[in-house]
Amino acid sequence: MKDVVQKNKPLIVLLILCIAMAFLSDSFFTWRNFLTVLRQTSINAVIATGMTFAILIGGIDLSVGSVLAICGAIAANLIASGVDMILTILITLFLGLAIGIVNGLLISKGRLQPFIATLGTMTLLRGCTLVYTQGKPIGTGGGADSLLFGKIGSGYIFALPVPVYIMIIVFIAAYYILKHLRMGRYIYALGSNEEATVYSGIKTDKVKIFVYGASGLLASLAGIIVTARLGSAQPNAGSGYELDAIAAVVLGGTSMSGGIGSIGGTAIGALIIGILNNALNLLQVPSYYQNVAKGAVILFAVLLDRKQKAAR
Amino acid sequence: MKDVVQKNKPLIVLLILCIAMAFLSDSFFTWRNFLTVLRQTSINAVIATGMTFAILIGGIDLSVGSVLAICGAIAANLIASGVDMILTILITLFLGLAIGIVNGLLISKGRLQPFIATLGTMTLLRGCTLVYTQGKPIGTGGGADSLLFGKIGSGYIFALPVPVYIMIIVFIAAYYILKHLRMGRYIYALGSNEEATVYSGIKTDKVKIFVYGASGLLASLAGIIVTARLGSAQPNAGSGYELDAIAAVVLGGTSMSGGIGSIGGTAIGALIIGILNNALNLLQVPSYYQNVAKGAVILFAVLLDRKQKAAR
Amino acid sequence: ASDDKEDTKATIGLIVSTLNNPFFVDLRDGAQAKADELGAELIVLDSQDDSATELSNMEDLITKGVDLILINPTDSEAVGSAVTAANDAGIPVITLDRSANTGDVVCHIASDNVAGGKLAGEFIIDKLGGKGKVVELEGVPGASAAIDRGKGFNEAIAKSDIEVVAKQTANFNRAEGLSVMENILQAQPEINAVFAHNDEMALGALEAIKASKRDIMVVGFDATDDAVKAVKAGEMAATVQQLPKEIGAAGVDAAMKVIAGEKVDKSIPVDLSLVTE
Amino acid sequence: MQKKIVTMKGITKEFSGVTVLNQVDFNIYEGRIMALLGENGAGKSTLMKILTGVYEKTAGEIYLNDQPAEFKNTKESQENGIAIIHQELNLIGDLSIGENIFLGREPVNKLGKIDWKRLYKESEKWISMLGLSENPKELVNNISVGKQQLVEIAKALSLDAKIIIMDEPTGALTISETEKLFSVIRKLKEQNHSMVYISHRLEEIFKICDDITVLRDGERIGEVPVSEVTEDKLIEMMVGRRLEEQYPKADSEIGEVIFEVKNLTNSFVQEASFTLRKGETLGIAGLMGSSRTELARTIYGIYKMDRGEIFIHGKKVHINSPRDAIKAGITYVSEDRKTNGIVLGMNVGENITLTSLKSICGRFGHVYKSKEEEVSQEYIKNLSIKTSGTKQLVKYLSGGNQQKVSIAKNLFAEPSILILDEPTRGVDVGAKKEIYNLINKFKKAGVSIIMISSEIPEILGMSDRVLVMHEGCISGILDTEQADQEGIMSLAVGKGV
Numbered sequence A, B: 001m002k003d004v005v006q007k008n009k010p011l012i013v014l015l016i017l018c019i020a021m022a023f024l025s026d027s028f029f030t031w032r033n034f035l036t037v038l039r040q041t042s043i044n045a046v047i048a049t050g051m052t053f054a055i056l057i058g059g060i061d062l063s064v065g066s067v068l069a070i071c072g073a074i075a076a077n078l079i080a081s082g083v084d085m086i087l088t089i090l091i092t093l094f095l096g097l098a099i100g101i102v103n104g105l106l107i108s109k110g111r112l113q114p115f116i117a118t119l120g121t122m123t124l125l126r127g128c129t130l131v132y133t134q135g136k137p138i139g140t141g142g143g144a145d146s147l148l149f150g151k152i153g154s155g156y157i158f159a160l161p162v163p164v165y166i167m168i169i170v171f172i173a174a175y176y177i178l179k180h181l182r183m184g185r186y187i188y189a190l191g192s193n194e195e196a197t198v199y200s201g202i203k204t205d206k207v208k209i210f211v212y213g214a215s216g217l218l219a220s221l222a223g224i225i226v227t228a229r230l231g232s233a234q235p236n237a238g239s240g241y242e243l244d245a246i247a248a249v250v251l252g253g254t255s256m257s258g259g260i261g262s263i264g265g266t267a268i269g270a271l272i273i274g275i276l277n278n279a280l281n282l283l284q285v286p287s288y289y290q291n292v293a294k295g296a297v298i299l300f301a302v303l304l305d306r307k308q309k310a311a312r
Numbered sequence C: 001a002s003d004d005k006e007d008t009k010a011t012i013g014l015i016v017s018t019l020n021n022p023f024f025v026d027l028r029d030g031a032q033a034k035a036d037e038l039g040a041e042l043i044v045l046d047s048q049d050d051s052a053t054e055l056s057n058m059e060d061l062i063t064k065g066v067d068l069i070l071i072n073p074t075d076s077e078a079v080g081s082a083v084t085a086a087n088d089a090g091i092p093v094i095t096l097d098r099s100a101n102t103g104d105v106v107c108h109i110a111s112d113n114v115a116g117g118k119l120a121g122e123f124i125i126d127k128l129g130g131k132g133k134v135v136e137l138e139g140v141p142g143a144s145a146a147i148d149r150g151k152g153f154n155e156a157i158a159k160s161d162i163e164v165v166a167k168q169t170a171n172f173n174r175a176e177g178l179s180v181m182e183n184i185l186q187a188q189p190e191i192n193a194v195f196a197h198n199d200e201m202a203l204g205a206l207e208a209i210k211a212s213k214r215d216i217m218v219v220g221f222d223a224t225d226d227a228v229k230a231v232k233a234g235e236m237a238a239t240v241q242q243l244p245k246e247i248g249a250a251g252v253d254a255a256m257k258v259i260a261g262e263k264v265d266k267s268i269p270v271d272l273s274l275v276t277e
Numbered sequence D: 001m002q003k004k005i006v007t008m009k010g011i012t013k014e015f016s017g018v019t020v021l022n023q024v025d026f027n028i029y030e031g032r033i034m035a036l037l038g039e040n041g042a043g044k045s046t047l048m049k050i051l052t053g054v055y056e057k058t059a060g061e062i063y064l065n066d067q068p069a070e071f072k073n074t075k076e077s078q079e080n081g082i083a084i085i086h087q088e089l090n091l092i093g094d095l096s097i098g099e100n101i102f103l104g105r106e107p108v109n110k111l112g113k114i115d116w117k118r119l120y121k122e123s124e125k126w127i128s129m130l131g132l133s134e135n136p137k138e139l140v141n142n143i144s145v146g147k148q149q150l151v152e153i154a155k156a157l158s159l160d161a162k163i164i165i166m167d168e169p170t171g172a173l174t175i176s177e178t179e180k181l182f183s184v185i186r187k188l189k190e191q192n193h194s195m196v197y198i199s200h201r202l203e204e205i206f207k208i209c210d211d212i213t214v215l216r217d218g219e220r221i222g223e224v225p226v227s228e229v230t231e232d233k234l235i236e237m238m239v240g241r242r243l244e245e246q247y248p249k250a251d252s253e254i255g256e257v258i259f260e261v262k263n264l265t266n267s268f269v270q271e272a273s274f275t276l277r278k279g280e281t282l283g284i285a286g287l288m289g290s291s292r293t294e295l296a297r298t299i300y301g302i303y304k305m306d307r308g309e310i311f312i313h314g315k316k317v318h319i320n321s322p323r324d325a326i327k328a329g330i331t332y333v334s335e336d337r338k339t340n341g342i343v344l345g346m347n348v349g350e351n352i353t354l355t356s357l358k359s360i361c362g363r364f365g366h367v368y369k370s371k372e373e374e375v376s377q378e379y380i381k382n383l384s385i386k387t388s389g390t391k392q393l394v395k396y397l398s399g400g401n402q403q404k405v406s407i408a409k410n411l412f413a414e415p416s417i418l419i420l421d422e423p424t425r426g427v428d429v430g431a432k433k434e435i436y437n438l439i440n441k442f443k444k445a446g447v448s449i450i451m452i453s454s455e456i457p458e459i460l461g462m463s464d465r466v467l468v469m470h471e472g473c474i475s476g477i478l479d480t481e482q483a484d485q486e487g488i489m490s491l492a493v494g495k496g497v
Ligand SMILES: Nc1ncnc2c1ncn2[C@@H]1O[C@H](COP(=O)(O)OP(=O)(O)OP(=O)(O)O)[C@@H](O)[C@H]1O
Pocket: D015, D016, D020, D038, D039, D040, D041, D042, D043, D044, D045, D046, D047, D087, D395, D396, D397, D398, D399, D400, D401, D426, D428
């Protein structure tokens, strides 16, 4: 019983938030707002899923925001120049994957600390995006493919927004990988004890490349969603998103030191952040106070969920 | 011999940078520019010193930029309302120390992971700064104390800028603590093996509180320098400074996983970043390319300095 | 290579608050075009919206020994030290878009953000017939443009029966403009107009409004290409045009005059106008 | 009866609802050495951790000199004159030997500056007392596990405590080191220090202890003076039944040479050459630091070879990683299970299947959970691993049971060559025997075994041939029939037979 509560503390924070909002705002508990929150959460959720992989192996991926920006810019440009939507998506995802793999290579073969490696690529790619966009937004144009592309961000299928489907598919895939595939097992093993994992004959380099590749891929997917929703790619898109993603992962109970955590937790963490942003707007909290509230909720949530083991 | 090279790799990067600049720009090797670079480096260096402590125990302090901002704002306000300079400085430093101690308590007694604890306080304090300043810069006013206060940022003593003295004193104090005081040993021990440190009868909570307290104190000191230099405190001051500080620490050869590193390294790391910024401007690298160059240099420097041990 | 300037060519430094915002990119482009036209060398540095970086940029330009410095301050208060540093080095300074509260400036070239906010407010009063409910999307908390535009706008509507029903920040950012507007749309059953402190947020809000199928007028600020297009297409009602290219060009123009020893006006206003359908 | 210096009464300890100590009484007498015995998981370490303030007890009382005492942390117990050497090494790898010994008690001058000279001089004194000739400025990371163990002991001794608890201090020590330690212990005893001594090596108990307390499954079985028990009686108390012969070496059929190492050389090992036959057990003996572990790990692909060849079934193989080794049919049970043997944060089942996960996976990498459950249950049963189930996290198992998981994990990869590095270190007598039986079982099934051990009786009892190392070189290979303790020792110290 105590165990159940311990395991579900993130869920409890989520519930507290929802119940409080139910009292504080009439517009909160409506189907429409529910969909709005889900759609807004989807971008952070997709990025946070990749971040969960990285954090599970004891790493981190700070470059996600920059990957989102460069991939979004390239997608917008491709669509605007009349490239087919499917092809555009494939190219963009491939680019994200490739960047992620480079991160993975720097960290595995290059033996760099993940924080600093991805800090480097984050800075570098932000520069690339500025150079590529020349500091201006790139519109997707008005072509037929552009309209279709826009649906990825704002379309509906059976009354549910498209990004919500994407988010759910990403969650399920990640859950399956972590729970039921060999790679998932290796991710946990690597995060718990790297040396023992090597001694067990597992190619840890491959696991790292997989993890950062996945994170890059998912960041580019998020880039596609953002660009599709806005119909344009901004040069400063995604900056600071890494912090939201990390917050979602940690609020979901995943340990920054690796080896412990789950996708379900991350889903809850992303929802907490999404609902919080929504709530601050619905409650018309003045801008200056929004950061105060956000910081306080993050601290409250993690204090509730603190682990038995001492952190440093 | 191999050991000497291994230990001094950050120094080698620094030398390469300087030699390259000597060829590329006439204005680089001038006494004026030397002082400019040192003065520009001082703020990051002071913050990075506190960050070195945090990283040495395997932690991190993301809140430094926000601490800088709130402390700077309060200092500016005090000076503007005619409070004596010395008193202002003491109050401000005390505030920084107190915030740092709160971080330390959250992390030790509250058992929070440092990344998320300081991410929380970073967000919260940024909000507090906005509320306190009402989003507007606070000038130090034109009083006598204001002019004197300004000297902390832009004054000279015996041809050397005041912030450079501050930086040097901070370095020496930190070096002494780490090398010759018990607390220093405990910092390394804690970062290397927390459990064994506990078993040795060391109060690790006290060490953590010391470390984050020091980091907060130094961030507020940096806040004083920035405010003094600019003659005013900006609500957005210091945002992103945590990344520069971390980069300096890691470029200096300190391991993000704790236990290994030195203040000397951090000094070199901070100089690398300072010189790099200066160099990019002197060489007229277009601003969009500056990020590209910075990211590339960070990656290059750490690739050169990579540890034997595999990182995750 | 070396950073020696050629003897004949004037070297002008331009410090811009940030270059990842189209407004300032236009300002830079205007300046660059003018510099090319007049045969001057232009060194552009980006302060990334940080006052300390701005000061460092100033110091580096002083080290380089440029002839004149054009500065677009991140903040009018904090830029004082940078201006003073240039004064001490004997390098003339011209401020662009935002002014400097301290230090000696040869000339200030800008459009007035408070006036711009007013312009937007008056337009909305006019269109709504003096009453209605509006939403204000604020810029980065603490940014001077956000403060000034908000000030002008609120001063204008204070004289009417228009009520601000929601006031939230979207940080000058399009993606945030979208999500913040979505949330406001949930909370507010009745909205007649939105005033956004810049076009990026206005365009984000526009996406949210389009998706909600509600009929709400959007007014932005900056007249970026995207926004002007949206206005022409009848999607946005208006945007306040600041002519950033002209601010940049006028800056270089004045700079060349100063370098040549000619006199320039202390303040050169650049026209504000409202782009409507 | 002697004066009781420590009395523990009715100590009960529960870990998340599971009782691991039940109403245990325990005494320490002034100037005497109390042995604490019991199978793996009996609760010995837990009891001592309660005494020294590492764990909080669920119930019971503790008296120090007849005064109620309760220590909230190690520091408090130290201040009250109790020092403990934990079973698992607890040193700071990035600090020097001297810094480790004085960690938390550094000598300082009036200004708080550490007096380095004194610190290193004193450290030198303590380590040389234990026969360690290392420079005290050397980083702990750079010395072998055995030497680290000595540093740990030096650290406890330097506390100058009235009561010293040693939880398996000789686990990583060789005979001569152990002797050195014993002489130190005797000296301390003469100075009226009291001690608790935990070990699975019964001969040590008879050598130095005065009294014995036996635990079984968290219950106290009894306390007896050493002089009143025999080894058989003790074993019976510990395991609740009699055990037959200690080393049940099976005579299996030894086949052709299947493994050969030729001139293997790197920074640890010089010109190592030897062969291994099918179904044979090759023991590797040597002093601490003779690089037996390094030889094994080089074969296993952890360390690079500078020169040399490895043949399996006469075919040359290239091993650059553990993965290559496993593919070639070699697995390695590490001497250091905590750092590289097992994944403490994963459960028993996941650990057992980790090395050979592929074999219970579908084509697209899907892990068949039911199959995993089935095989791990099988290993838990075969190796008598004491665990609440396959889902129990390994970090909550006792040291000996962790060792069994480490062995199970390697067996699951179905090696044809199994390298065991100190396989019975920290394993109780009952479990030891089970491990020996397992070795025999696999031997019979045609697996060839390389067994590194610091216990010469074990080497002699279990191997067909004995390879002896001295300072990175193979100083001799003997048939077990011709080998004896003296012969091995003289090779180990570098003298020919
Ligand atoms: N922190 C813990 N959480 C849960 N269970 C634990 C914990 N520590 C020990 N145990 C359990 O308590 C029991 C006793 O463990 P302990 O380490 O005291 O045994 P031991 O007698 O020292 O064994 P060994 O000879 O193998 O070292 C074991 O069953 C172990 O699994």
